[in-house]
Every structure is written in C-alpha cells, then in structure tokens.
Amino acid sequence: MRAVDALILARMQSDVPVIPMLAEHLIAAGGKRLRPMLTVAAARACGATGAIDAPLKLAAAVEFIHTATLLHDDVVDTSDLRRGKVAAHLIWGAPSSVLVGDFLFARAFELMVETDQMRALGILAKASGVISEGEVLQLTRAHDLNLDRDTYLQIISAKTAELFAAAAEAGAVGVGADEAAVTALRAYGLNLGLAFQLADDALDYGGASETLGKNAGDDFNEGKATLPLLLAVARTRGREDAFWDRTISKGQRTPDDFRRARELVIGTGALGATLDTAGEFADLAKAALSVLPPSDWRDALESLADFAVSRAA
Template sequence: MDALLALARADMAAVDALIRRHMDSPVPVIPALADHLIAGSAKRLRPLLTVAAARLVGGRDDGCLKLAAAVEFIHTATLLHDDVVDSSQLRRGRVAAHLIWGAPSSVLVGDFLFARAFELMVGAGCMPALEILARASRVIAEGEVLQLTRSHDPELTQDLYIEIIRAKTAELFAAAAESGAVSAGASPERCRALRRFGQDLGLAFQLVDDALDYDGDSGTLGKNTGDDFREGKATLPLLLAMQRTGLAERDFWLRTVDRRDQAEGDFEHARELVRQTHALEATLDLAQAYAESAKAALAIFEPTPWRPALEDLADFAVMRRT
C-alpha cells in the first residue's frame, strides 16, 4: 500500500484534519470516545478509497475530502454499534469503547458520528454523492439486521452469506469509491467501474478477515482470534466446515453455533475442523477471485500512478492471509 499512501499523503492529512475538527463537541465524552476508536485506524482505507477514486478520474479540487471524512464517520459509527450488539472485547487492538464508557454512550456517540457524516456530505455540495452515501447507510443497516437474524443459523447458505457481507461491509467500500468518482465529475461508466472495484475489494477484505479469525492472530485482526466463533457467527469458513463435516459433527455445530453452548476447547476443535475440511483455502480462494475482479474493473482507466496503486490495494487485501 506504500505507493497509494504516498500519492494520497497530502489529501489524507487534510481528511484527518476534517475528522478531528468534526469530532469536537462541548460534551466531553463524545470526542474522547470517538477518538478512542478513530485514532486506532492507521490506514483509513475507506476514505483513502474516496480520495483515490476522485484523483484517478482526474479530480483536482478538494470536493472529495469532506466525503472521505464522512465515509470514515459512517464506518466508525457502524463499528461502535456493532461492538455493542456483538459484545466485542477488542476493536482495532484496543479495548472496545462500550467496555470503557458503557453501551448507551457508545450507541449515542455512534449516532453523533452519523449526524456529523451527513453534515459533511451536505457541506460537500454534491447531491449525487450524498444520495450514494445515504443509500449505503441504509444498506449497511439492513445488512446488520439480516446478519443479526441469520448469523447463528447453521443452515445459512454461502449465497446468502455473501449477500450479508455485500451489504454489511462491501457496500461502504463501493459507495466510498463511487462517491469520490461522482464528486470529480466522472462519467457514469467510470463511476460504475469504481463502484465495482470498491464492492469486490470489500468482499475480499471481509472474506480474508473471516479466514483470519480461524488462522490469524490478535495483532493482525485487531480483535481476539475466535471472536466470530464465540459469538456464534456463521462466517464462510465455518459454514463450509459445517457442510463438509456433515452428520459426524452435527451435534457439535448445533451446540456451539446454534445454541452457543460453548466449553473449553470448543474453538480449538472448530478451528481444526475448518482446517481439515479445507474451508480456509476455499474462503481465501474466493477472496482472491474478488480481488482479481476488483483489479479487472480498473482496466478502463489510463495507467496513471493511481491505477497501479489501487491494483496494489486489491493485492494487499489478500496478502493479509500470510
């Protein structure tokens, strides 16, 4: 990612300044809680994508910067809400905010950040981009609710799971890229191409995260390894392992995933089954396919320095597997 970060350094410094300014509030807990989470985001991938998309299509002004800051606020707000819903212990390698300030404060600060995001979007003065990000906020919420109602379902299909993460995770990647292109006045064809790039990039990122929960470490994830399993989330590696072990492990899966009745050693057994059934390889292969699809979406663009830098970002998404 070094090339992309270097190209966007000045823009991202301006985005960071906007984020800091709009986190401010006379209510002390708001900037303190928001900073606890936002400060842990070193790369700011989604706002970086907004800036890079705008520059790739020839945008030269600062119109994309407020949208990029808005994207980061939307993302942070969803993380705050997610951690309360999931009772997560860690986020970005730090103690989850709700364990420090309490669930009510986390939810309400998330609401504050959503409000700030919409103020920034309005301030950007680009109605099509506002529409894109507003729709994304709705789609993300729908994805969260769908996951909440189906995440412990051992009968969840791979297709439905992909639809969940397409809404819950990939939609904001897609909207980030598309809104950046729209703000720079790109053609509809180029906006669609960057939306596809963002969507497939987001899917690749999420699938690798799913795999790392069973084969990574806390430093890589920014959360505890095995959290998805302990929360009963039926992510793709788990779904594939459940399908491939069949009746032999059905009682184990029903107890640990469906009923979430887990005991010492259950995660280690689940992880071994995920490995034995090659569910990790299948998940990572699918992530690689989405990364390749993301890169293919950039074929219509001239080979300026921004294009290979974005292609490298797609490679980075799956390089985290090692």
C-alpha cells in the same frame, strides 16, 4: 490522508466532553483508513489534480459512517476489543457508544451537505441504509448453520462491501468523472469489500490478535456463521454435527472449542476455499479498473485489491 485526518479530528469535537473522548478512543486507535483512502484514490484515479475539497469531505464522512457502525456493532456483538484496544462500550457503556455513533452519523451528513454534491450525498445516504439492512439480516441469521453461500455473500455485500463501493463511487462523482469511470469504481469497491470481508473471516480462524485488532476466534465465540465455518460444517456433515449444533446453534461453548473448530476449518480446506473466493473477488475488482486510464493511482488500487487477500494468506 493527513488532510482527511485533520478534518476528522476537527469535526468530531463537541462541547459534551464524552463525545470527542469516546470518538477519539476508536478513531485515534488507527485502523487502516481504507474506506476514506478509497474516496481520495478514486478521485485521483479519475484524473483529478490539485485541491480536491469535495472528495476530502466525502472521505471524512465515509470514515465517520464506518466508525459509527463499528460503535454500534461492538454493542450488538458485545465485543471486547476493537483495533487492538478495549471496546468503547466497556469503558463508557453501551448507551454512550450508541449515541456517539449517532453523533458521528450526523457529522457525516453535515460534511456531505457542505460539498453541495447531491448525487454523492444520495450514494452515501443509500449506503447507510443498506449497511443497516445487512446488519439486521446478519443478526437474524447469526447462528444459522443452514445459511447458504449466496445469502452469506448477500449479508457481507450489504454490511461491508456497500461502504467500500459507495466510498469509491462518491470519490469519482465528487470530481465529475464520466459515467464509465463512476460505474467502474463502484464495481471495484464492491468486489474489494467482498474480498476484504472474506479475508477477515479467514483471519478469525487463521490469524493472530495482533493482525486482527480483535481476538482471534471472536466470530466463533459470538456464534457467527461465517463462510469458513459454513464450509467446514458442510464438509464434516454426519461426523461433527453435534459439535456444531452445541457450539453455534445452542451457543454452549467451552474454552477448548475454538481450538477444535479451528482445526476443522483448516483441516477440511474451508479456510483455503474462503481465501480462494476472496481472491476471485479481488480479481474482479482489478478487472473493473480496466476502463480507467493507466496511472500510478490505478496501479495503487490494483495493489490494494491484492493486499486485501494477501494479509490473510
């Protein structure tokens, strides 16, 4: 991961000063680096030893894709915080944030081409398109209290889990793993991503800003219909319809509304149900690894699936 970080630092440089400044603001803020870590760990879990040049470049590309989507998301959502720091668009403006995101996408594809791994390039290129589709679908259904569970899972599968899946799949492909391992690692990444996003949804109502790297309640205050909220709406049907309609559908929120929404999400068991669903996807992720030979790397990937959920418990 030190090698990946060094590659990220080198490739985000530009003669246009605002580009590395803005990129470093977000990238240097830390983050868990889960997605590029998945690429490297998948390569090792498939038995790769020694130098793994292609997976390292693919891992850096994955982080650039992820960072680009964050820059774009924060502009769309008008978010105030990202990874515990002031969102880039509030410092440099929305146009610069969007264009630097585009620059990072371009850098990601340069790295992919350098690996001469056309299949891996195809995997990550397709993922970039799926992520965009997921973001647009979420945008069109953002305040929809009639959003069903399956459609919500479709949204987070595209906008979040797809990059987890592609990161793991590309790592396996990058070291020439057999088809069974490639398929298994894609399934692992997809289910891990679903577990991770559902835990994030739960954290918005049950966590603290220090844990989230953003303000608790951001999803609610942006009117996002996430699974904890949708479950709470369903479980308070007929009693709290006016509250949910005003705060989510109409976007008329007061400073005290999040406290009430949080009480309803927790009190109805919607928070616990969301974490239970996250746990189910984490179990599916671990089960997918059974085709891989036993190793410390496989154990680490299993532990990562547990971590994705336990951080919100």
